Amino acid sequence: xxxxxxxxxxxxxxxxxxxxxxxxxxxxxxxxxxxxxxxxxxxxxxxxxxxxxxxxxxxxxxxxxxxxxxxxxxxxxxxxxxxxxxxxxxxxxxxxxxxxxxxxxxxxxxxxxxxxxxxxxxxxxxxxxxxxxxxxxxxxxxxxxxxxxxxxxxxxxxxxxxxxxxxxxxxxxxxxxxxxxxxxxxxxxxxxxxxxxxxxxxxxxxxxxxxxxxxxxxxxxxxxxxxxxxxxxxxxxxxxxxxxxxxxxxxxxxxxxxxxxxxxxxxxxxxxxxxxxxxxxxxxxxxxxxxxxxxxxxxxxxxxxxxxxxxxxxxxxxxxxxxxxxxxxxxxxxxxxxxxxxxxxxxxxxxxxxxxxxxxxxxxxxx
Numbered sequence: 001x002x003x004x005x006x007x008x009x010x011x012x013x014x015x016x017x018x019x020x021x022x023x024x025x026x027x028x029x030x031x032x033x034x035x036x037x038x039x040x041x042x043x044x045x046x047x048x049x050x051x052x053x054x055x056x057x058x059x060x061x062x063x064x065x066x067x068x069x070x071x072x073x074x075x076x077x078x079x080x081x082x083x084x085x086x087x088x089x090x091x092x093x094x095x096x097x098x099x100x101x102x103x104x105x106x107x108x109x110x111x112x113x114x115x116x117x118x119x120x121x122x123x124x125x126x127x128x129x130x131x132x133x134x135x136x137x138x139x140x141x142x143x144x145x146x147x148x149x150x151x152x153x154x155x156x157x158x159x160x161x162x163x164x165x166x167x168x169x170x171x172x173x174x175x176x177x178x179x180x181x182x183x184x185x186x187x188x189x190x191x192x193x194x195x196x197x198x199x200x201x202x203x204x205x206x207x208x209x210x211x212x213x214x215x216x217x218x219x220x221x222x223x224x225x226x227x228x229x230x231x232x233x234x235x236x237x238x239x240x241x242x243x244x245x246x247x248x249x250x251x252x253x254x255x256x257x258x259x260x261x262x263x264x265x266x267x268x269x270x271x272x273x274x275x276x277x278x279x280x281x282x283x284x285x286x287x288x289x290x291x292x293x294x295x296x297x298x299x300x301x302x303x304x305x306x307x308x309x310x311x312x313x314x315x316x317x318x319x320x321x322x323x324x325x326x327x328x329x330x331x332x333x334x335x336x337x338x339x340x341x342x343x344x345x346x347x348x349x350x351x352x353x354x355x356x357x358x359x360x361x362x363x364x365x366x367x
Contacts (some may be wrong), residue, residue, distance in 0.1 A: 002202040004345060005235040015227070018234045019241065020167035023147060025227040027219060029174040030057065033135065034064045036172070042106045042131070044071040046096060048119045049110040050079035053137055057110060057177070061135075073099055077118070081266040084114045084153050086162060092122045106131045106169070112138035113145040113270060117163070120151030124166035134168040137177040139189035139222075140271055143196075143229035146171050148237045148250075158327040159258045165242055173230070175223045184269065187215070190306045191271030193225065195252055195278065196232045198299055199341045203228060211305060239346075248330065248339045249348035253278030255338055256312075256362060259324035263316045268309075275303050279310035280362050281351075285340045287361060290349045318363055322355065 010017040015024040026032070037045065045065060049058045054076040065072040075095050077088050096107075109119035109132060116134055123132035136146040152163025178186065197204030206228075207214075213221050233250065240247035257277025261268055268276075282299050285291035300310050312321070330337040335352040342349040353361075 002200045005232045009234050016234055019238050021171050023171040023230055025173040027176045029172055033172050034068045038068045043104040045106050046073050047108045047110050048075045050115050051076055052079045053111040088118055089122050093126055096126055103127050103130055108133045110135045113141045116141055116145050117151050120166050124164040131169045133170045135172050139178040140192055142173045142226050144192040147233050158324040159262050175226050179217050187307055188269040188271030191274040194302055196229050255328045256280045259321040262324040263320040275308035281338050284361050
């Protein structure tokens with residue numbers, strides 16, 4: 001990986017320390033986490049997870065906490081994107097209040113991206129903010145959403161439209177938890193990994209060489225790529241913690257991807273949608289003279305080797321896609337802004353494009 005992305009962060013054992021968050025990547029860390037957290041000056045913990053992860057890891061982790069003398073409760077909500085809303089946040093806030101959690105307590109987000117977003121927003125709002133810990137159990141959450149402090153829930157108008165920045169104090173990443181993921185979920189997560197490859201050519205070459213082993217779930221290699229992905233993410237988070245400048249490169253593929261994901265009623269997984277978004281935004285970059293056909297081919301080839309889609313499915317409602325794109329946080333009154341990687345990691349390419357032109361480009365007649 002490019003050494004540039006190792007600058008500005010302090011290495012710690014098996015991880016990195018950012019301005020806000022200590023990140024540890026270590027296989028088997030589930031067993032060690034309670035002892036690590038016991039050393040912190042925190043009165044009580046609440047583990048919040050979804051109904052699937054609760055069965056896989058929740059009860060076990062709760063018992064491990066109690067074994068080292070920590071006070072802890074396990075709270076859960078129904079799994080799936082349909083639970084990523086303000087109703088779920090309100091229910092969790094009521095439960096925390098019923099258990100009389102105070103501001104000297106901490107919340108643990110145990111699960112994938114939906115859990116991380118819901119729990120992060122709950123922690124940001126409960127008693128005007130309590131500390132929280134990310135314990136991501138999916139590859140997508142491990143390489144991307146668990147770090148950076150973005151927390152949000154969906155509304156009827158689109159994805160991630162209500163949220164706040166609230167950085168976790170710890171991001172404890174155990175790549176072993178990803179090895180039992182369903183094949184489609186595991187492969188989908190590589191949409192975010194490929195995004196880092198689009199940003200860093202060194203990382204992309206390593207990914208191209210190691211991809212077959214990663215798809216076979218080589219645990220040791222997986223840990224390396226998870227850590228390297230997080231180093232790239234940490235670089236941009238430290239430089240732009242509130243996503244107002246250079247960090248927007250991490251949204252590559254997400255403007256169109258979120259629209260596709262929303263229009264599919266979340267039948268398309270996040271990584272699949274981001275894959276489509278990256279391919280479409282990359283093609284727009286080519287049409288505007290910012291990318292070459294060779295660069296776009298390299299991106300699409302990598303996505304297709306993984307088995308990820310690159311075209312918008314014909315069955316999706318175009319108006320629903322565009323309606324969600326209009327809600328994108330980077331959009332101004334007249335233009336949609338796409339941010340794609342450039343030659344300089346610190347100077348991403350911004351493409352401002354009118355809605356009519358965007359419609360023509362992404363819903364072209366030969367698609």
